[in-house]
Amino acid sequence: MTQLQHRWQHELAQLPQDQALAVVRKEVTAIDHQLIRLLQQRFEAVKAIGAIKAQQAQPVRDFQREDAVLADVVGQLSDPALAAHFQAIFTTIMQESRRVQTSQREEGVK
Numbered sequence: 001m002t003q004l005q006h007r008w009q010h011e012l013a014q015l016p017q018d019q020a021l022a023v024v025r026k027e028v029t030a031i032d033h034q035l036i037r038l039l040q041q042r043f044e045a046v047k048a049i050g051a052i053k054a055q056q057a058q059p060v061r062d063f064q065r066e067d068a069v070l071a072d073v074v075g076q077l078s079d080p081a082l083a084a085h086f087q088a089i090f091t092t093i094m095q096e097s098r099r100v101q102t103s104q105r106e107e108g109v110k
């Protein structure tokens with residue numbers, strides 16, 4: 001556990017449990033909003049890649065790149081115990097990215 005997590009636990013322990021739950025849920029919601037902003041940015045970048053690959057008549061899926069993305073994600077983790085969870089999350093993100101690129105192609109968006 002990090003020092004920050006220790007401090008959190010200590011401060012939360014001062015509160016009645018229902019209040020502690022509300023505090024942590026507020027934190028989760030704030031983090032979700034950051035993730036949503038960042039994921040929207042990622043999808044915009046993925047659409048830009050999709051347009052380039054469509055122009056060059058390249059397939060949507062790039063297995064080598066997906067392997068590299070997953071390896072990089074795992075390398076970024078401070079807690080290696082979360083590796084399998086992050087692999088699952090990013091596998092889904094890339095699957096949805098491919099879906100966006102596929103509909104982009106079907107709609108003929110450049």
Ligand SMILES: O=C(O)C(=O)C[C@]1(C(=O)O)C=C[C@@H](O)C=C1
Binds near residue numbers: 046049050098101
């Ligand atoms: O890098 C690409 O070529 C992308 O289209 C982006 C991305 C991703 O979401 O990271 C999506 C689909 C590809 O299979 C590989 C990676």
